[in-house]
Amino acid sequence: MVDIPSFATVGNFYIQDSGRSTEWHYVPNITNARFEDQNGDNICWAAVASFITEIYQIPTAAGMTQDEVVFFHLRELRDKAARLTGVFFNLDLADLLYDGDDLSDPDKITEMQQAIVAGNPLGIHISWKGLDVGHAICAFGTGTLQGEPAFAIYDPNPNGDPDNRFEVPISALNHYIEGVDSGQIGHWEYALSCRRPMP
Amino acid sequence: MTINHVRHSKAARDIALACLSERLPSSLGHPPSIPQGSLGMLPVYSIAKHRLEAREYHKSWRAGWRYFWLHPDRNCGAIVNILHQTLKSPKLISYSFGRAALNLNRHLNKAVDVFDDDGYVYRPRLLQLGPVRMEAIWLNTQKPDEPDQFLNLHTDQDDDAFISMAVRRYQRMKESAN
Numbered sequence: 346m347v348d349i350p351s352f353a354t355v356g357n358f359y360i361q362d363s364g365r366s367t368e369w370h371y372v373p374n375i376t377n378a379r380f381e382d383q384n385g386d387n388i389c390w391a392a393v394a395s396f397i398t399e400i401y402q403i404p405t406a407a408g409m410t411q412d413e414v415v416f417f418h419l420r421e422l423r424d425k426a427a428r429l430t431g432v433f434f435n436l437d438l439a440d441l442l443y444d445g446d447d448l449s450d451p452d453k454i455t456e457m458q459q460a461i462v463a464g465n466p467l468g469i470h471i472s473w474k475g476l477d478v479g480h481a482i483c484a485f486g487t488g489t490l491q492g493e494p495a496f497a498i499y500d501p502n503p504n505g506d507p508d509n510r511f512e513v514p515i516s517a518l519n520h521y522i523e524g525v526d527s528g529q530i531g532h533w534e535y536a537l538s539c540r541r542p543m544p
Numbered sequence: 545m546t547i548n549h550v551r552h553s554k555a556a557r558d559i560a561l562a563c564l565s566e567r568l569p570s571s572l573g574h575p576p577s578i579p580q581g582s583l584g585m586l587p588v589y590s591i592a593k594h595r596l597e598a599r600e601y602h603k604s605w606r607a608g609w610r611y612f613w614l615h616p617d618r619n620c621g622a623i624v625n626i627l628h629q630t631l632k633s634p635k636l637i638s639y640s641f642g643r644a645a646l647n648l649n650r651h652l653n654k655a656v657d658v659f660d661d662d663g664y665v666y667r668p669r670l671l672q673l674g675p676v677r678m679e680a681i682w683l684n685t686q687k688p689d690e691p692d693q694f695l696n697l698h699t700d701q702d703d704d705a706f707i708s709m710a711v712r713r714y715q716r717m718k719e720s721a722n
Contacts, residue, residue: 350653350656353584353586358580504698506643507644508644510640517637
């Protein structure tokens with residue numbers, strides 16, 4: 346094993362089960378899911394939609410690749426930004442929309458968690474104040490971290506992380522990643538709870 | 545040694561240790577022999593787009609801390625990200641288990657190999673550019689006439705290539721949004 350360079354070493358950590366770990370629930374079919382990198386700078390939305398069509402087993406769009414999602418939504422193959430609302434509408438996926446205020450409503454958070462436990466992933470749009478851009482991620486599991494409600498997140502572009510998945514306290518989705526200027530942090534703009542399209 | 549030791553935040557470290565205690569046993573599948581592992585940390589910084597383009601690195605700000613734990617035997621580890629909040633306590637941002645900690649440590653060792661004896665005194669940091677989703681090991685010299693060094697965590701690019709790529713990505717992002 347490679348050692349941590351001394352300048353960054355904090356010490357050893359002895360693993361002791363704190364007894365605080367709680368049960369986590371995931372949507373079905375997650376075990377064999379491909380947590381892919383997004384294929385372009387601007388098509389996080391296609392990666393998230395592709396991920397959902399894979400784990401959600403949508404009869405009309407099962408296992409669409411990112412390119413297939415891009416072509417389906419844009420009618421051309423192009424590395425272009427899009428919002429999850431439009432993509433999910435075209436795929437007939439969106440059910441309930443949760444805006445930023447819902448992050449401070451315990452009932453809404455419970456509702457989102459229950460939807461995931463019931464097998465419905467949650468597409469989330471992160472945006473940065475001061476920039477006309479955002480980032481799409483997907484909650485595919487739920488549990489608690491340090492006593493707080495938390496999501497298991499698929500992020501198709503977490504630079505430097507080859508696994509593309511995290512556990513995040515839901516309240517931290519208002520501080521998801523640092524932004525363009527001090528204090529302008531990437532925050533939850535809205536989320537879409539999935540439902541299966543009508544056959 | 546010309547790379548200075550990282551400076552601690554006790555509050556951030558306490559959060560990271562509590563999170564690891566909570567999640568690592570589950571991530572490791574409750575092995576019969578509970579291992580210990582090495583714990584490292586890098587302070588996380590961010591910088592505004594126009595400051596980055598002008599290479600005004602002294603205008604960056606502290607965004608948080610990244611703690612990482614390496615399994616002593618297996619090729620895996622864990623990462624805990626903590627947010628720095630002005631006039632507030634640090635906040636847990638995320639926990640992950642897998643290969644990311646190894647990737648981070650590999651780049652830290654590369655930084656030692658490449659820059660440790662080049663005559664400059666560096667402050668080790670992690671530069672995070674959220675909107676363009678880029679991160680690099682950042683060796684900061686503190687002096688404007690001395691070169692800062694960057695090691696891209698994703699592509700293994702170094703030096704000015706990381707900054708140039710970030711500027712290009714900001715530009716493409718703006719064109720795409722339009």
